[in-house]
Amino acid sequence: MNIDKIISELTLEEKAQLLSGSDFWHTQKIERLDIPPIMVSDGPHGLRKMSDDAQNPNDAIKAVCFPTASALACSFDRELLETLGKALGEECAAENVSVILGPGCNIKRSPLCGRNFEYFSEDPYLASQMAAAHIKGVQSKGVGTSLKHFAMNNQETRRMSYSAEVDERTFRELYLAAFEAPVKESKPWTVMCSYNRINGVHSSQNKYLLTDILRDDWGYEGLVMSDWGAVDDRPAGIDAGLDLEMPSCNGKNDVIIKEAVNSGKLSMESVDACVRRVLELVDKAEESKSEAVWDKQKHHALAAKIASECAVLLKNEGGLLPLDKNEKIAFIGEFADKPRFQGGGSSHINCFKVTSALEAVKDHCDVTYAKGYVTDEDRSDKALLDEAVKAAKAADKAVVFAGLPDSFESEGYDRTHMKMPECQLELIREVIKANENTVVVLHNGSPVEMPFAADAKAILEMYLCGQAVGQAECELLFGEVSPSGKLAETFPEYLEQNPSFLSFPGQEDTVRYSEGLYVGYKYYEKKKLRPLFPFGHGLSYSTFEYSDLTLSDSEIDDKKILTVMVNVTNTGKVDAKETVQLYVAPVGPSVDRPLKELKGFEKVSLKAGETKKAVFKLDKRSFAYYETKIDDWYAEDGMYKILVGSSSEDIRLEDQIYYSNKMSLPMHFDLNTLCGEIRAVPEAKAMFEPLFSKIDVGGGEGQADEAISQQMIDNMIKEMPLRTVITFTDAPELTRSRMSAMLDELNTIMAEKYEREADRTI
Numbered sequence: 001m002n003i004d005k006i007i008s009e010l011t012l013e014e015k016a017q018l019l020s021g022s023d024f025w026h027t028q029k030i031e032r033l034d035i036p037p038i039m040v041s042d043g044p045h046g047l048r049k050m051s052d053d054a055q056n057p058n059d060a061i062k063a064v065c066f067p068t069a070s071a072l073a074c075s076f077d078r079e080l081l082e083t084l085g086k087a088l089g090e091e092c093a094a095e096n097v098s099v100i101l102g103p104g105c106n107i108k109r110s111p112l113c114g115r116n117f118e119y120f121s122e123d124p125y126l127a128s129q130m131a132a133a134h135i136k137g138v139q140s141k142g143v144g145t146s147l148k149h150f151a152m153n154n155q156e157t158r159r160m161s162y163s164a165e166v167d168e169r170t171f172r173e174l175y176l177a178a179f180e181a182p183v184k185e186s187k188p189w190t191v192m193c194s195y196n197r198i199n200g201v202h203s204s205q206n207k208y209l210l211t212d213i214l215r216d217d218w219g220y221e222g223l224v225m226s227d228w229g230a231v232d233d234r235p236a237g238i239d240a241g242l243d244l245e246m247p248s249c250n251g252k253n254d255v256i257i258k259e260a261v262n263s264g265k266l267s268m269e270s271v272d273a274c275v276r277r278v279l280e281l282v283d284k285a286e287e288s289k290s291e292a293v294w295d296k297q298k299h300h301a302l303a304a305k306i307a308s309e310c311a312v313l314l315k316n317e318g319g320l321l322p323l324d325k326n327e328k329i330a331f332i333g334e335f336a337d338k339p340r341f342q343g344g345g346s347s348h349i350n351c352f353k354v355t356s357a358l359e360a361v362k363d364h365c366d367v368t369y370a371k372g373y374v375t376d377e378d379r380s381d382k383a384l385l386d387e388a389v390k391a392a393k394a395a396d397k398a399v400v401f402a403g404l405p406d407s408f409e410s411e412g413y414d415r416t417h418m419k420m421p422e423c424q425l426e427l428i429r430e431v432i433k434a435n436e437n438t439v440v441v442l443h444n445g446s447p448v449e450m451p452f453a454a455d456a457k458a459i460l461e462m463y464l465c466g467q468a469v470g471q472a473e474c475e476l477l478f479g480e481v482s483p484s485g486k487l488a489e490t491f492p493e494y495l496e497q498n499p500s501f502l503s504f505p506g507q508e509d510t511v512r513y514s515e516g517l518y519v520g521y522k523y524y525e526k527k528k529l530r531p532l533f534p535f536g537h538g539l540s541y542s543t544f545e546y547s548d549l550t551l552s553d554s555e556i557d558d559k560k561i562l563t564v565m566v567n568v569t570n571t572g573k574v575d576a577k578e579t580v581q582l583y584v585a586p587v588g589p590s591v592d593r594p595l596k597e598l599k600g601f602e603k604v605s606l607k608a609g610e611t612k613k614a615v616f617k618l619d620k621r622s623f624a625y626y627e628t629k630i631d632d633w634y635a636e637d638g639m640y641k642i643l644v645g646s647s648s649e650d651i652r653l654e655d656q657i658y659y660s661n662k663m664s665l666p667m668h669f670d671l672n673t674l675c676g677e678i679r680a681v682p683e684a685k686a687m688f689e690p691l692f693s694k695i696d697v698g699g700g701e702g703q704a705d706e707a708i709s710q711q712m713i714d715n716m717i718k719e720m721p722l723r724t725v726i727t728f729t730d731a732p733e734l735t736r737s738r739m740s741a742m743l744d745e746l747n748t749i750m751a752e753k754y755e756r757e758a759d760r761t762i
């Protein structure tokens with residue numbers, strides 16, 4: 001496609017047309033200039049392509065539902081995500097879909113967000129790694145992705161209008177960081193902007209977000225499309241860098257675009273920039289088309305394999321699991337027969353087949369089954385309960401399949417609580433009373449409160465694990481596969497423990513992200529709160545020993561890479577996998593920072609008795625925080641602990657590294673600077689300290705103890721601003737203008753110093 005030539009030949013009307021879809025799922029075609037339409041479809045964990053004979057845009061072809069993002073992230077396995085991406089890419093290529101809409105990598109701020117099942121994690125590093133691998137996989141098949149929902153779409157309540165009020169550091173370190181690595185490393189063909197506003201400005205017309213950060217800071221060269229119906233002011237969106245409005249605006253915004261250009265409000269350059277990116281996408285999609293085929297059964301088997309890598313064994317008291325085929329086993333609960341394995345909304349897949357645990361168990365042994373509860377409403381059913389208790393009593397071990405029914409969580413609305421249906425809780429209580437050897441298998445998109453956690457001997461968290469969930473469950477329950485998932489989010493004990501509790505889902509149109517940086521484990525750790533299950537937790541049928549933690553250096557700086565190595569040994573009797581987690585913890589930072597942050601993870605597959613090395617590379621970014629004084633990442637000079645472990649709570653080995661950074665931050669002093677702040681900076685102290693000895697705060701009269709009195713005076717001076725030093729000093733020459741002149745001199749010295757250091761470090 002000769003894009004320059006096409007742009008020069010397009011009329012304004014045609015350009016305006018190209019800037020929105022032709023319908024729900026296609027871009028516009030312009031026959032006159034041979035511009036074909038391309039098709040986009042949801043995503044993210046399966047293909048939801050509109051079928052040819054669809055009555056409405058949501059009638060989809062039969063496809064495969066893989067585990068959803070909340071489950072996938074528990075695999076902590078980049079390779080697995082890439083494999084999933086490749087399978088999705090194959091399906092799209094075969095079905096003539098050019099872009100699959102996903103992955104979604106919004107941060108899980110609250111367990112209540114209705115769409116958490118579509119998102120990866122509370123931790124930006126983990127979310128970014130999962131998204132990057134997913135994109136890499138899909139795009140290796142010549143199919144594009146749409147990284148969504150950029151950004152701050154962390155709830156469903158008023159999702160098309162709320163304003164996420166977030167401070168710059170939190171924005172960069174959490175909510176943007178989740179998108180940054182996938183954009184930079186995997187270069188998604190498209191990015192989808194979110195519905196909401198950020199600090200008052202709609203994402204769909206947010207120049208700071210779509211151009212300054214995405215394109216200028218991160219170097220993104222692909223297309224930005226709107227979420228479906230996210231556009232507010234289309235010309236403002238074009239100026240901000242929103243290339244494509246989806247779905248079709250039915251010509252309504254075409255008229256507005258034309259008027260804006262004709263009146264001079266919108267430049268033709270801005271329009272052309274967006275048109276160019278639409279054409280580049282169409283061209284790339286056309287060039288990448290291939291004669292692909294895909295095999296549904298194979299992908300179903302892959303869905304089962306992936307599911308078995310995602311499930312998290314939360315508890316296994318006395319080694320209750322794995323089950324023995326020769327035992328008498330009861331499967332209890334409707335989810336054994338009709339599992340809940342995906343969420344509602346735009347990601348809903350029209351599955352060609354579903355494997356339940358009840359069906360899959362036939363390959364293992366005979367079990368008795370009792371339905372236990374109903375899912376259409378939360379109603380206790382005496383007959384079902386009695387039948388379940390009877391089955392549990394007669395069995396050696398009972399397995400209750402429970403979780404959240406569809407109505408409890410979905411796109412489109414948030415949960416208001418974290419409880420499971422009372423009828424299921426009652427069933428679990430009664431089954432445990434009848435048989436102490438009870439396993440609870442959970443199916444839910446997001447954490448639930450577990451009043452049974454202390455009494456159930458084993459708990460297996462499946463999340464929403466895709467259409468082959470039953471097969472994976474049986475392989476895990478009977479020990480053919482050892483569980484290897486780790487929680488990608490903290491499970492609070494109860495909702496009120498969660499840091500966003502006081503400000504979720506906000507007041508009217510405003511949601512204040514008042515917990516700032518302290519989302520998930522970062523909050524629980526700093527507050528010394530014990531959650532039900534911590535971030536990174538997950539058991540195995542084996543045990544692992546960590547040894548020989550080595551660091552390639554004892555000191556690093558902005559330019560060096562630190563290599564960290566650790567040996568992991570499978571000390572149990574079965575082959576298994578362990579996810580080694582690496583956290584960095586600043587020692588005595590001068591700014592507010594979480595106690596530690598995940599900066600590396602490696603999933604290691606180990607035969608019984610085998611030892612392997614896990615290797616991590618850490619760079620500046622692993623140590624840095626976002627410093628708003630320089631609008632950049634900054635790793636402070638000082639010591640940092642390198643913590644390596646099996647979960648955020650279970651740190652097995654640690655060492656320390658010195659990060660050398662002699663570049664100080666720019667400093668500015670004024671009349672409100674405190675004496676204590678002045679004393680902390682040598683240049684400032686040298687200039688102002690002589691004045692401080694002349695300050696008269698009125699003595700410590702009335703104080704019984706002289707030492708206490710002196711302590712009080714010292715502290716009063718420390719907290720005193722320079723403007724007050726002027727009036728509290730008996731020195732006629734020290735006037736406000738004299739003090740201002742001294743400050744000017746100091747600020748010049750500091751600015752020159754900063755420039756000198758900045759030059760040196762470039």
Ligand code: BGC
Nearest residue numbers: 042043101148149227228346
């Ligand atoms: C969702 C997107 C989805 C789009 C198309 C929107 O409502 O937020 O995630 O890709 O619809 O179905």
